[in-house]
Amino acid sequence: MLHDRVMLRLEQQAEERRSGSGIVIPATVKMANRLAWGEVCGVGSNVRSVKVGDKVLLNPEDQFEVELHAQVYLVMRERDLHAVATQETDHGTGLYL
Numbered sequence: 490m491l492h493d494r495v496m497l498r499l500e501q502q503a504e505e506r507r508s509g510s511g512i513v514i515p516a517t518v519k520m521a522n523r524l525a526w527g528e529v530c531g532v533g534s535n536v537r538s539v540k541v542g543d544k545v546l547l548n549p550e551d552q553f554e555v556e557l558h559a560q561v562y563l564v565m566r567e568r569d570l571h572a573v574a575t576q577e578t579d580h581g582t583g584l585y586l
Contacts, residue, residue: 495539495570496531497563499549524571525549527563536567546572 490496529543539545547570552563 490531490533490536490564492533493535493567494533494564495529495536495545495567496555497527497545497547497565498530498560499525499527499563522548526574530562532567538567539570539573544574545570546574 524546525548527545527547527549529539529541529545532539532541547563547565549563552565552569555562555564
């Protein structure tokens with residue numbers, strides 16, 4: 490990857506989801522502006538906040554897709570990431586921006 494670009498693999502979404510109250514939401518329902526989790530697979534030389542293997546929160550819409558070895562990846566700028574998950578949770582949610 491070059492400059493501030495990040496290559497990500499999206500986590501597989503479950504076929505259907507359950508709401509907090511137990512209502513089943515089928516996989517065919519498209520939710521507007523839903524963020525998704527992905528795993529960082531490659532970073533450019535100017536990327537500062539994430540590294541390969543990090544789990545990040547992103548908007549999968551309007552991103553560039555590339556297919557390598559039958560696997561689909563997203564390529565985006567580091568500034569378009571919303572949060573990075575971390576295992577160290579001394580305080581807060583375990584996410585940092």
